[in-house]
Amino acid sequence: KATKTQPSPVIDKAAFKSAVIKHLHCTLGTDENKANNHAWWKATCAAIQEQVLEGLRKTQKTHYLNDTRAVHYFSAEFLMGRLLSNNLQNFGLFDVASGALKELGVEISDILEEEPDMALGNGGLGRLAACFIDSLATMELPAIGYGIHYEHGLFRQEIKSGAQIERPDSWRDYGNPWEICRPESTQEVSLYGYVETKYGENGRVLKEWHPGSIVKGVPWDIPVVGYEGKTVNVLRLWQSEASGYFNWDVFNAGGYVDAQRENVQAETISKVLYPNDETEAGKELRLIQQYFFCSCSLKDIIRRYKRAHGDDWSRFADQVVIQLNDTHPAISVPELMRILVDRAELGWDEAWGICTKVFAYTNHTLLPEALEKWPARMIEKILPRHLEIIYEINHRFMAEVDKKWPGDNAMKEKLSIIEEGNEKMVRMGHLSVIGSFAVNGVAEMHSRLVKSSLFPEFDELYPGKLTNVTNGITPRRWLKACNPGLSKLIDKKIGDDWPRDLDKLQGLAKFASNKTFQKQFMKVKLENKELLADEIRKSLDLEVDVNAIFDVQIKRLHEYKRQHLALLHIMALYRRILENPDYDMHPRVFVFGAKAAPGYKLAKDIIYAINKVADKINNDPRVNNKIKIAFLPNYRVSLAEKMIPAADVSEQISTAGKEASGTGNMKLALNGAVTIGTLDGANVEIAEEVGDDNIFIFGLTVEEVNELKAKGYNPYDYYYKDPEIKAVLDWLETDYFTPGKPGALVSIKQSLLDNGDPYMVLADFRAYSDAQIAVDAAYRDKERWAEMAIINTAKMGKFTSDRSIRDYVERVWKLSPCKIEG
Ligand code: DL6
Incomplete structure (x- = not known):
């Protein structure tokens, strides 16, 4: 028997229509006769944003009054796409809005096309984060997404004469109607400099980091509307700015360009999303981006915690869980240790006890080229205190390894956070596993391989820490x-x-x-x-x-x-x-x-x-x-x-x-x-x-792949044995598909034959x-x-992201929903 549970619209067509007109007049300074589709889109967004912000206010108040435990989803990427249609659907207002606009002579399908995608992610990992925050809000779970307010998201692709050309993506050139800037919650982030060792009372060693530069992180909030519009959570994205604004002395002395330099450098941090997918971007700026958003987010979380609990750290891990979306936010582990040990002056063991109850880590890949490693030298330059902390974490961890496998130096070498070699590297995956209380893969088979081939010794050392949460997708966006x-x-x-x-x-x-x-x-x-x-x-x-x-x-x-x-x-x-x-x-x-x-x-x-x-x-x-x-x-x-x-x-x-x-x-x-x-x-x-x-x-199958590799895979066997394969590969070498340009497609054949068809x-x-x-x-x-x-x-019920979130809640986060009344 059919059941009816559509979200019931909070306002009717007439009210929606007047809200759109009001925003056309009062927010955009235009009117029905002059407005183009872009203006109609903005006015419609502003009309629904009234409902969104009311939901956000109620949600934040309720979470505050109930002092709720919350999950903080740290991700360098959130691939949100467009929000208007999604927000209308979630409030049950799609038909209302469509009818109201029709009466105003506007087709909703036309104005939906005006919205630029928020493409602040590369692919699966970023879109997963977007689906998860949708589910968290729908399931009325207290949650906040933390990431970077990239000025330019993933590049816009053009195809010219068959080839990909990259163009900048400018998603907020004409303003984005959803985001709210919160300058009152700005954070400061230190970079570079040196560490001074001092001695405090009772000979306690104190470390003081004298940064070489400080940048500001300004938060922009994007409300995340749950289905039926009750809970409205937040995605908080940090934008970098210079802390000193402007060097007037230099400017007055005629150095206009120099006066801007600091601004430009600071703003570079959140300028662009790295367009790499499944490859490590070994760049100093990328590490700074990671640290920048993690540091801002941790300080934001701590500010909120302190408002309710003052300096009593004993409840921090009861209130806060942080999910690390891949290793991109792994620098959070030494950053929280730094805050607890150097700033809050907690003892190492107490601080580590808190840290390892707060963080959980999701692994999204087994590809060696995507497993992040940073040169220790680079970390030392940018984050000198963090490198010391990483060494200390590793030192204590090596003692644990020695206890489990006494005298086994090969094991130590294998599990160490530090990879020795020509250049010392910090393995962010190892840091994440050691600093987290739970580690998950993203599908059953993947999680099995994480246990059996990526981190088998960690699985032995920490039984039960490695688990699986199969990914999911939000059916609100991806079907409804x-x-x-x-x-x-x-x-x-x-x-x-x-x-x-x-x-x-x-x-x-x-x-x-x-x-x-x-x-x-x-x-x-x-x-x-x-x-x-x-x-x-x-x-x-x-x-x-x-x-x-x-x-x-x-x-x-x-x-x-x-x-x-x-x-x-x-x-x-x-x-x-x-x-x-x-x-x-x-x-x-x-x-x-x-x-x-x-x-x-x-x-x-x-x-x-x-x-x-x-x-x-x-x-x-x-x-x-x-x-x-x-x-x-x-x-x-x-x-x-x-x-x-x-x-x-x-x-x-x-x-x-x-x-x-x-x-x-x-x-x-x-x-x-x-x-x-x-x-x-x-x-x-x-x-x-x-x-x-x-x-x-x-x-x-994966076993067959491994067997064939072990036996010695030779793609030429297939090339010579199968005439169709041979003919097709040879075709690539001719100019049949690229008239006048023989060999233009030959790199594919080469990779499949000479390069061993990896x-x-x-x-x-x-x-x-x-x-x-x-x-x-x-x-x-x-x-x-x-x-x-x-x-x-x-049969796709299993793959809703609501199920993934339920699995995280039960297996990892231990979170309870919080009803938002009214
Ligand atoms: O878990 C989300 C998504 C998976 O569905 C894809 O299979 C996987 O390739 C992707 N992984 C990455 C890894 N990037 N890094 N680092 O994007 O994650």
Whole structure:
């Protein structure tokens, strides 16, 4: 029986309409006749922001009065996307706003497009943080997100003659209506300088850090509205500023540029997001960024704690838990120790006892190149006191290791926070594990590998510390808001309380073989495909057939994610068609979205190759429209929201053991796409949920990958054994796809042969191709395919981020919800 639990609108259409007009007049200084879409967007945001701020005020007051324990989510990235539609949905005001605007002669869909994405993140890790703070607010949990107020988020990608060009992202050029600056909560952050040792009473050693420079951290708050609008938490992002404002003496002496220098340097800290994904950015500025936001955030937390508890530190760990999103905020561990030991003058053991009850750490990758290490020399220069503290933590930890494995120096070397070598390096992962009370991986398989291959000795030393919390996604954004057609169909069929209880989608399973429901479900899919086809037409001037299979691969461009495996397969299909014009395949549109890190040459080469192959195939009449390739530029949250509802097939084809979890896999399956994937990351759990009949699993398992590597993997074996592989790779060397430029695509062939094919693309090619043949056959059976698509949606309950948060609450944070009345 259908239940009705939509959030009930707090204001009606007439009130919303007058709020929009009021803001058009009084906030923006324009009127209905002059306003363009941008002004309407801002006025609409301002109208809903009235509700948001009222919710925020009530929430903060209630949390303060109840002195609640809270989680503090420290993350260098929050990939928020757009907020208007999300906030309207969460307040139950979407239809109200849409109706009010219509009466004012404005289409809501047009003004939603005015909002720039808040792209303060690279990919999965940053978007996960955004989903988590949505769930925390929805579940009425006291929480605050802490990060950096980057002036420029992830670069805007343009494609010129097939190649990626990076342009600056300016998300707040014309002001951002959601954020509130809080100069009254500014913090100061010290950098550089030296440490003086002094002796206090009873010969106590006192350390005084004399910084070489001090910068200010100014907080900007973005309210985070929970579903049904009760709890409104905050995402607090720190912006760097010079502490002295302006050197008037230098200015008066004619040194205008010099007078600005300090300002410019200080402001550089929060200027740009590092666009690296899964690679360590070994830059001094990056370390300063990390320290900057951690130091500001810790001081902010302590200020709030002291307001309620004064100098009594005994309850700090009862009130405060800090989740470190990867090792980017790991410098928080020595920073809290510094504050407790040097400033609060607690003894080391007491301070360490507090620290190790406060921090918990999430690992998001096993890729060695993504595990952060900082040269000890660099830390010493920027944070001289912190390096001393890190050495002290390590010294005491080495004693623990010696107790467990007496005299085992190899073990000490392996587990030490300090990696000895030509250059001493500080291993941030080890620091995080040692300084935290809980460590988690992000999918069952990944967490197993964290235990068995990344940190096995730590698991032995600290039994129970390493655990798993499988990632999740918020169904509010990733189904309700982005796929209104499907959401309404689901509401009608099983009631509308699934956005806060996603297991309810199970109720759809019993209709999976019902012909009427199949037709309704696939009609929505077709409508979504029509919308994406419009987008493809507008963006690429390319016509695609909505009856074709929409095969979607969207994620950062990385060799381990193997977009080049998909590309080789497309080339193989093309070749089969050229050899046999009657080659029997259902028409397919391959849709890609991906940004490559600007310094990652091969990733950029793969983007170029996809676009060049696309040019050729899309314009070759012999293909007879059986294949179309659409690489949509500037992949971002708002584009994902258009691509995901339209996908028939979800490509999740990473080398087994490399993708920690993935979250795009969950979003696509939730919207009724069928996965073709390897047994990697959360694909394993998706397969368990949907069952083997409703997913296409192929390729080497992680054990097989390791065996093959141990045996000695030689990609030439596959090249010579499989004529199709050989032909396709050789094709890359010609100028067939790049007329007049032979060899323009050869780096891909080289990486797959001469460079040893590190991600075993060739080893999995044939299995992938066979799985694609099975996908093709399955799609032709319309009823069977509809059933599979419905089952995928129905079985995604596990992957709501509410479940992830529930797991964190139970296994790690030990947090209680706090009801916000009224
Ligand atoms: O946990 C979120 C996300 C996972 O879903 C991806 O599988 C994983 O690749 C990604 N990891 C990173 C690591 N970055 N660093 N450092 O982004 O995390």
